[in-house]
Amino acid sequence: MRFDGRDYNEIRDTEMKIGVISKADGSAYCRTGNTIAIAAVYLKPGREQSNLKVSYRMLPFAGEERKGLGLTRREIELSYIIAKALEPAIIFEEIPYLTIEASVEIIKADAGTRVAAINALSLALAHAGIPMKALVGAIAVGKVGEKIVLDLNKQEEDYDSEIIKKELPQYYEYYGEGKAVDIPMAMYKNKITLLQLDGSIDRKSLLEAIKLGKDGIKRMIDLQKIAIEDYYF
Numbered sequence: 255m256r257f258d259g260r261d262y263n264e265i266r267d268t269e270m271k272i273g274v275i276s277k278a279d280g281s282a283y284c285r286t287g288n289t290i291a292i293a294a295v296y297l298k299p300g301r302e303q304s305n306l307k308v309s310y311r312m313l314p315f316a317g318e319e320r321k322g323l324g325l326t327r328r329e330i331e332l333s334y335i336i337a338k339a340l341e342p343a344i345i346f347e348e349i350p351y352l353t354i355e356a357s358v359e360i361i362k363a364d365a366g367t368r369v370a371a372i373n374a375l376s377l378a379l380a381h382a383g384i385p386m387k388a389l390v391g392a393i394a395v396g397k398v399g400e401k402i403v404l405d406l407n408k409q410e411e412d413y414d415s416e417i418i419k420k421e422l423p424q425y426y427e428y429y430g431e432g433k434a435v436d437i438p439m440a441m442y443k444n445k446i447t448l449l450q451l452d453g454s455i456d457r458k459s460l461l462e463a464i465k466l467g468k469d470g471i472k473r474m475i476d477l478q479k480i481a482i483e484d485y486y487f
């Protein structure tokens with residue numbers, strides 16, 4: 255079993271909700287284990303060519319180590335990446351002269367914050383009535399030691415067999431030799447809009463991980479649909 259008792263193909267306990275910020279045009283909450291994202295979408299008159307602007311931020315007390323107050327390079331880059339993961343699903347032709355301003359705040363961080371942000375934003379966009387080809391689902395998959403696993407938590411992302419072997423030998427038996435490879439993914443329908451890789455992995459494991467990631471994304475999209483149903487019906 256994994257550090258938190260899950261099987262290799264299990265996602266963390268996940269909760270999604272829409273309509274959590276009354277003043278926003280669209281909003282949503284996504285919690286996956288100990289990672290929490292809150293997203294708000296505001297619609298503003300814009301140029302003929304509509305566009306999506308995303309701001310991803312992590313609160314100073316979100317993680318184990320306190321983060322400084324200033325906007326980091328990581329936050330700027332993730333804001334851009336998250337926008338690129340969502341944009342292809344939006345039908346901009348149907349909403350001319352609109353700027354979609356989306357902000358997503360990471361309240362608690364235990365790995366997988368960019369994917370939690372994408373799930374929350376997909377729901378917030380739907381809640382704001384933005385026409386979309388489909389909901390965008392996201393999850394991280396990866397390899398911890400020698401095991402391909404779905405939805406890594408921070409303890410797994412930080413895995414190092416040299417340390418675990420000495421400190422938690424029972425987990426070394428499960429995960430095996432090596433460090434962790436983290437692969438955040440996002441998809442709508444059968445199209446991949448985000449695929450990143452942190453670490454190094456062989457081709458066979460990568461293909462296996464992507465397959466597992468697709469199953470996880472389906473699960474995330476199902477949870478988004480349930481959140482929409484709970485809100486409207």
Ligand code: ADP
Pocket residue numbers: 317318319320321363364365366367368369408411436438
């Ligand atoms: P993701 O959150 O999408 O997995 P990273 O791989 O960059 O993105 O980060 C992994 C985890 O490391 C985060 O979820 C968070 O728990 C922690 N982390 C990253 N950057 C910081 C930071 N600046 N301050 C505190 N914790 C951080």
